[in-house]
Amino acid sequence: xxxASTLAASTALLTDQYELTMLASALRDGSADRQCAFxxxxxxxxxxxxxxxxxxxxxxxxxIENFRFGEAELEQLASAGVVGDSxxxxxxxxxxxxxxxGYPEGEVYFPGSPLLSVRGTFAEAVVLETVxxxxxxxxxxxxxxxxxxxxAANGRRLIEMGSRRTHEESAVAxxxxxxxxxxxxxxxxxxxxxxxxxxxxxAAHAFTLLxxxxxxxFESQVAMLGAGTTLLVDTYDITNGIALAIDVAxxxxxxxxxxxxxxxxxxxxxxxxxxxxxxxxxxxxxxGDLDEHAIAALRAEPVDGYGVGTALVxxxxxxxxxxxxxxxxxxxxxxxKRSTHKTSRGGRKIAxxxxxxxxxxxxxxxxPAAAGPELGAHDRFLQIPLLxxxxxxxxxxxxxxxxxxxxDALVSLPWEGLKLSHGExxxxxxxxxx
Amino acid sequence: xxxASTLAASTALLTDQYELTMLASALRDGSADRQCAFxxxxxxxxxxxxxxxxxxxxxxxxxIENFRFGEAELEQLASAGVVGDSxxxxxxxxxxxxxxxGYPEGEVYFPGSPLLSVRGTFAEAVVLETVxxxxxxxxxxxxxxxxxxxxAANGRRLIEMGSRRTHEESAVAxxxxxxxxxxxxxxxxxxxxxxxxxxxxxAAHAFTLLxxxxxxxFESQVAMLGAGTTLLVDTYDITNGIALAIDVAxxxxxxxxxxxxxxxxxxxxxxxxxxxxxxxxxxxxxxGDLDEHAIAALRAEPVDGYGVGTALVxxxxxxxxxxxxxxxxxxxxxxxKRSTHKTSRGGRKIAxxxxxxxxxxxxxxxxPAAAGPELGAHDRFLQIPLLxxxxxxxxxxxxxxxxxxxxDALVSLPWEGLKLSHGExxxxxxxxxx
Numbered sequence: 001x002x003x004a005s006t007l008a009a010s011t012a013l014l015t016d017q018y019e020l021t022m023l024a025s026a027l028r029d030g031s032a033d034r035q036c037a038f039x040x041x042x043x044x045x046x047x048x049x050x051x052x053x054x055x056x057x058x059x060x061x062x063x064i065e066n067f068r069f070g071e072a073e074l075e076q077l078a079s080a081g082v083v084g085d086s087x088x089x090x091x092x093x094x095x096x097x098x099x100x101x102g103y104p105e106g107e108v109y110f111p112g113s114p115l116l117s118v119r120g121t122f123a124e125a126v127v128l129e130t131v132x133x134x135x136x137x138x139x140x141x142x143x144x145x146x147x148x149x150x151x152a153a154n155g156r157r158l159i160e161m162g163s164r165r166t167h168e169e170s171a172v173a174x175x176x177x178x179x180x181x182x183x184x185x186x187x188x189x190x191x192x193x194x195x196x197x198x199x200x201x202x203a204a205h206a207f208t209l210l211x212x213x214x215x216x217x218f219e220s221q222v223a224m225l226g227a228g229t230t231l232l233v234d235t236y237d238i239t240n241g242i243a244l245a246i247d248v249a250x251x252x253x254x255x256x257x258x259x260x261x262x263x264x265x266x267x268x269x270x271x272x273x274x275x276x277x278x279x280x281x282x283x284x285x286x287x288g289d290l291d292e293h294a295i296a297a298l299r300a301e302p303v304d305g306y307g308v309g310t311a312l313v314x315x316x317x318x319x320x321x322x323x324x325x326x327x328x329x330x331x332x333x334x335x336x337k338r339s340t341h342k343t344s345r346g347g348r349k350i351a352x353x354x355x356x357x358x359x360x361x362x363x364x365x366x367x368p369a370a371a372g373p374e375l376g377a378h379d380r381f382l383q384i385p386l387l388x389x390x391x392x393x394x395x396x397x398x399x400x401x402x403x404x405x406x407x408d409a410l411v412s413l414p415w416e417g418l419k420l421s422h423g424e425x426x427x428x429x430x431x432x433x434x
Numbered sequence: 435x436x437x438a439s440t441l442a443a444s445t446a447l448l449t450d451q452y453e454l455t456m457l458a459s460a461l462r463d464g465s466a467d468r469q470c471a472f473x474x475x476x477x478x479x480x481x482x483x484x485x486x487x488x489x490x491x492x493x494x495x496x497x498i499e500n501f502r503f504g505e506a507e508l509e510q511l512a513s514a515g516v517v518g519d520s521x522x523x524x525x526x527x528x529x530x531x532x533x534x535x536g537y538p539e540g541e542v543y544f545p546g547s548p549l550l551s552v553r554g555t556f557a558e559a560v561v562l563e564t565v566x567x568x569x570x571x572x573x574x575x576x577x578x579x580x581x582x583x584x585x586a587a588n589g590r591r592l593i594e595m596g597s598r599r600t601h602e603e604s605a606v607a608x609x610x611x612x613x614x615x616x617x618x619x620x621x622x623x624x625x626x627x628x629x630x631x632x633x634x635x636x637a638a639h640a641f642t643l644l645x646x647x648x649x650x651x652f653e654s655q656v657a658m659l660g661a662g663t664t665l666l667v668d669t670y671d672i673t674n675g676i677a678l679a680i681d682v683a684x685x686x687x688x689x690x691x692x693x694x695x696x697x698x699x700x701x702x703x704x705x706x707x708x709x710x711x712x713x714x715x716x717x718x719x720x721x722g723d724l725d726e727h728a729i730a731a732l733r734a735e736p737v738d739g740y741g742v743g744t745a746l747v748x749x750x751x752x753x754x755x756x757x758x759x760x761x762x763x764x765x766x767x768x769x770x771k772r773s774t775h776k777t778s779r780g781g782r783k784i785a786x787x788x789x790x791x792x793x794x795x796x797x798x799x800x801x802p803a804a805a806g807p808e809l810g811a812h813d814r815f816l817q818i819p820l821l822x823x824x825x826x827x828x829x830x831x832x833x834x835x836x837x838x839x840x841x842d843a844l845v846s847l848p849w850e851g852l853k854l855s856h857g858e859x860x861x862x863x864x865x866x867x868x
Contacts, residue, residue, distance in 0.1 A: 013624035017635030133598035164567035169603035187450035201451030206761035327640035
């Protein structure tokens with residue numbers, strides 16, 4: 001087994017080379033120790049999306065903790081000539097000792113929301129750019145797609161089964177944020193191990209094809225997994241498959257799954273057939289290229305659960321979140337790139353979400369960190385402390401806490417904000433004191 | 435450092451649960467030992483694409499070798515109740531002992547190309563489905579996008595810098611297949627360590643903003659990295675930035691980079707300015723939301739290199755490859771799901787690419803494995819042996835070999851096949867004996 005040596009035990013090289021060449025230059029010219037604030041934000045949401053969802057923050061904290069240069073990392077940098085000896089020595093002692101605040105996972109966000117604030121010396125903060133963005137950009141893209149699907153499913157069961165359509169490690173991270181966003185379970189066993197997420201799965205078409213008859217396959221599965229299992233009925237002929245499934249498992253069969261064809265029509269026919277056989281409690285699960293629109297379109301159909309794959313793990317058209325990690329403050333002085341095309345605001349920022357007395361969100365208000373804005377009775381600060389002097393603060397919210405947070409946040413959006421169609425962000429972002 | 439414990443040292447749980455429940459049922463009913471052939475193929479290319487590119491095969495072989503159930507994996511399966519004791523015992527001894535053939539990395543493919551053939555008992559082959567597909571679907575999607583970009587760049591330098599826009603491990607895999615497809619270098623340091631790919635990078639806007647003046651930043655960078663470095667000139671004003679860059683580094687400056695604005699117009703102005711300053715050899719590198727179409731549109735401009743990020747790592751609109759892993763043969767008998775919507779052909783297959791005497795490919799001919807088709811002087815078999823009795827065959831092609839393979843394969847396509855616009859596959863796939 002050599003995978004442990006090929007996967008990165010340290011996160012330190014999950015980094016763009018220019019971070020280390022900047023570090024080397026800054027160490028040499030004395031600017032490396034300047035106190036800096038970097039901020040993660042996004043200039044826009046993916047085309048037509050109404051909100052973003054923060055995903056991956058716990059993984060970010062873990063990646064920062066594991067951002068250490070051991071022998072393998074230093075040797076690579078030396079042999080590739082990326083940086084010289086004095087920088088290598090500095091890196092050998094590196095660990096992040098600064099402060100981090102951010103929007104917790106499951107929080108919704110909008111263009112300009114100050115999602116993460118990383119403060120420390122230039123040297124210690126600049127090197128984290130790539131791995132922080134990799135995790136947040138990926139996981140948040142998947143979380144946002146998953147949240148739209150969960151909205152569309154409206155309480156019906158959602159099973160994440162997209163592992164095969166994305167990088168094997170993205171698959172694990174995707175399963176995690178799908179659960180964050182309200183999915184019921186995942187097919188991915190490693191996500192079960194690593195994050196304690198419920199896993200699910202029974203059989204594929206291969207299992208039916210392996211056997212001499214569909215009956216033999218169904219009998220074997222029911223003998224192994226019990227009548228409460230889900231039988232896949234569309235290998236040959238769905239009507240025959242359903243009849244056979246009930247014949248084998250009885251009317252106590254847990255569910256049937258349909259993975260092909262016009263699943264709306266087929267679900268209606270299946271429900272009628274199951275009811276006519278007396279299998280009133282047998283559920284119908286559909287899968288096969290479902291996205292949030294297909295899920296919504298099936299609302300009127302007798303579907304009890306959805307298996308979602310490709311659309312989830314590819315962010316349903318928006319596979320990344322376009323977050324950036326920008327230097328906004330140097331020794332207390334706001335800095336920003338000058339540009340006609342990209343709006344950049346210097347200075348560290350804090351954010352307040354303002355709400356009507358009814359609890360409906362009305363705006364994302366972003367202030368200079370020193371501003372001390374007043375909170376109305378229904379308003380709240382959006383950032384929470386995450387790291388202090390490089391250590392996690394106590395009692396960070398759990399995955400379950402953040403799952404509830406997203407549910408609550410979505411309820412607070414104006415109703416237009418939950419529409420699946422293209423449109424403006426659900427609430428505007430305002431910068432009252434800039 | 436805890437990353438080693440959270441990343442999967444074994445690949446065995448990068449697996450959908452249903453593979454193990456199928457295994458458990460098959461072990462119980464006696465069908466687990468049936469000799470099976472599974473095949474990886476795709477029913478279609480992403481919308482309008484002319485060809486696919488096989489990427490990730492070396493990673494697949496490594497994943498199969500590391501597909502072993504250790505204590506952590508077995509404990510998870512037991513505690514989650516996925517399978518029972520007799521299956522756990524079987525898994526504890528598992529390693530893949532079958533045969534694998536496939537299209538090598540860098541080979542182009544078309545709908546229906548039999549990309550991978552996995553043969554062994556049902557039990558040993560079925561469990562590999564998810565991890566095999568995860569790797570091939572991801573890496574091939576990125577490889578195909580990269581190949582289109584390399585075609586468009588037409589020999590100009592291409593630097594992969596998309597790590598921040600995708601999962602941190604997808605980033606490493608993406609850098610690898612970008613290199614396979616003709617990219618010159620990557621910003622990703624871990625890809626340099628793991629795969630020996632050339633890395634590149636000098637400085638971001640943060641480095642200029644950190645310093646009191648742009649001059650101080652440029653002087654520091656040149657002092658550290660030499661005049662051959664690349665200076666980023668668009669933090670404040672590009673014309674001033676270029677003048678300053680040459681003033682600081684001299685006319686021997688390696689390159690300038692422009693990361694914003696209308697890079698075509700700006701490149702032309704920059705070339706004129708550099709030439710007027712006598713910096714005739716200073717190269718111009720552009721970056722910022724480039725895809726293959728933008729790269730092609732810049733062909734007429736004086737651009738020497740491209741930095742490509744988001745579009746590469748998201749597959750430029752096609753982030754996955756839609757490959758499937760299907761059971762096609764059981765104990766020598768062809769099997770296939772019956773379906774009106776999906777074409778499935780049973781039986782193990784072999785593939786021949788047929789060419790004109792000029793070397794131009796004309797068709798992908800797919801035969802039953804037993805057929806023994808005749809090869810014309812310019813034709814070739816597309817699959818190569820990869821594993822025999824679970825062991826790698828000797829002298830598998832290297833990443834450099836496969837890089838050349840893709841170059842050669844693209845040259846062999848009919849010229850329409852290299853067009854970036856939407857269209858039909860470059861050559862048809864035919865099934866002469868079915």
